[in-house]
Amino acid sequence: MSKIIKRLPDSELEIMMIIWEANRTVTSAYVSEKLKDKREWKITSVLTFLARLVEKGFVTSTREGKVNIYSAVIGDQEYLENESKSFLEKLYSNSLTTFVSTLYKSNAINADDLAELRQFIDKATKGE
């Protein structure tokens, strides 16, 4: 569980996110189609990135007829949880930057707390 997954560069992560979002096997054509509006990558670049992802073990590719079919080996949740961190990121670990307004302070309320808060709201609204 605590296996650390090597951090992906932005470009490769972009492709991984497309694969995760698709939630099925994809072709290189599908990936470049999705990238069309965001990045001006040539199909060769996309293929290179996919090859790298295969090499790194994030994706497997199988040949079906003329096209390569790619499927994710590492899930998005798994990656998010185990992505390796730079030294600085480790330093800051889970602390949230000051300069955001959040709806609530994440990682500060556990299931028990939640139940208690639920009760509180129920009690507060019972009378009405």
Next chain:
Amino acid sequence: MVQDLFQNVIEVTLTTSVVIAALLLLLPLIHKNYTAKWQYWVWLVLAVRLLIPFSPSLPQTPIEITPPSQNIEFKVPVQNTVSSPLPNNAPVPQAAKDSTAAWTITLNGILFIVWVLGIAVFLLYHSVGYFLFKRSVLRFSRPVEGKRTTGLWCEVKEEMNVRQNIRLLSCRKVKSPMMTGFFKPILLLPDLGFSSSDLKIILKHELIHYKRRDIWYKLLLVCANAVHWFNPLIYFMVTMSNKDIEMVCDSEIIRDSDVAFRKQYSDTILSAIHKGNIRRMAFSTYFYGGKKTMKERFVNIFDMNKKRRGMVALCMVLAAVCTVGGLVACQQNGVGNTKLIDNISLLDSGNSYSFDGNRLTISYHKGKTTAEVELPIDISVTYAEEQTGAYISEEKTAVAYGGLDGQSPVKVMVSGDMGKTWNTYTVKGSDSIDDNFIGKRTGFISSNDGWLVLDGNAGAGTQNHYIYQTEDGGRTWTQIGNSNEVYAKMLTGASFASDNIGFLCFIRIDDSPAPTIYRTEDRGQTWEKLEISLPKEYQSGSGKYRADALSPVFNGANGVLPVIIYNTAGSELRQETEGRYSTLDFGKTWTYGTSSDGNATHGTTGETGSIVYENAQYGFRFSLLESWKGNTIVTGKWEGLATGDSQGEKVVETGPTISIRHPRWTSENLRQDIPIMVSTLAQWNSLQQGKFHIGAAPVDPSELGRNSKYVFALPARYNYAFPTGYEEVETILNSNSLQPTEDINPDNK
């Protein structure tokens, strides 16, 4: 002065802390009666106040806080390279330099650096954190594409009247919806599949943050925290303010709505937390305090009581913040407190004062700036000038007055801004002294360190004096020792060169023509009479001339003593001239004459002093410092040993030595002599040729001068033991003090 900035920040931190602490104590009461918005504004006011590094000053301060003293000085003695213990034959520098200089590193300076570094670290921490957060989050983000969400987004924006382009991103990495970005706002949504109604409320919540410019509010508080990073109360305040930001946002959403909507809003938040928790990373840290904050928010949400907006109370806090700084004045105020005042330059600065009745006009720099102030003194008792003592410099102006009736205390009016504003302080304890203070003298060494000498009633030629010192710019005065037991005559001048070293200059009463000056090195515990003689040109004329000393002035160890020299011969008209002595050693020794720039020209030829030892037997004169008055002469013999004879060295040459011995030399307390070795020219030549040597020293004596018959030399390693006063002897020797003459007594061979 940049360091004053830090001083002011300390003051601001202390005074604002008083307000913050008061607010924290009143918090339960505030919660009950005022909206969250009220607190939100209070924090804002406090943060702005914390960022303004000065306080309004009121003329009178009822409360005084003494911040810990930062006036500790570390004196680092630096040995001057000029003072080599073995002077050689090379020409020695004309002007002697003082052998030790002092670097002064103040604790204040160190604290200032630490403070600035702290700010840098604090700001760096927060900006790096922000940068890292944005980078790591944005790479997992993509624009929201779903029709349902974008439709809702447009709808909410329309409803809230927000026109600016705000990027709405969906992000896998975040768990709570959030708003960030200073110039290009970004709304981040976790992809948690919110229901349409929840989404609408969430978007609304975040847009309220945007509309209220909460990120800028946070920035302001972080900046205030950065400047006051050393104050724990500010961290507390920032935490409180962050909570209040959310509370205000909650209140905005549920304003004028019924319980049903409030419940819906609360449910939305709870469901967002719930959904976020499912995604919670296994290893992410659990922050403490989330439940408590959340509960407070829900209490706020369901609080249907009409609360006051508290405009009056807000104004009161505002007023408190503004005035507390003025009311609770800290002692360290104004200009650089450790900086010495150049009192020497004041001699010729053209600062003066005059009285018109009890109205005092102070003129700075020959009248370029003037200040007027009325003194509460009774001029019918005696002239205003006689009742008061004034000190005028750019850094500090002080007027001492009062205490004439033997009941009321002496007061000191002090101004740090050339007479624009004044504070009056009482010299505590001066009213309990059974004397009338007919004369006052005051002065300042730095803006904080000052002295005050009060003259008691004069009777039968004696007069007592009472000496006070201040370390806080004149606010409080403490009595130190005085010379009343040792010498109690009328004063002509007084001064302090440092906290410990002070002078009392008395009117000349005894037969000595020189001014009578007593000096202390221990805050007036013990006093020693200074040996000062009249300048040479006034010594002749069978004691016709006398001199009275005025107050000496100092800038560090350097000082100038103005004196009035006058004739006493009965029939002649009294003529006065002003002369100046100077010192380089805190007034231990004084030399007549000053150079044009006001600094002493110590030890140059002819001015070393009026004390000259003349030797007519061998033909030389030796100029000594004033302090050597009363010296003794010790004669001895030197022996030259034949060179090259390893066993039983034979004495081949002998000659006399003449040692000038300091008057304070005792057998228990040895002091450095000035040894002069006299040799004939023939002896000197054979010594130079190495025909004999003196003592075990491999180094030959060094020549000080010669006449037609003799060579005068300084034995090598004469000061090998470095007894007391060896530096002084070096200084004397380095200033061409020996002058050969041809005045050789024929009796001598």
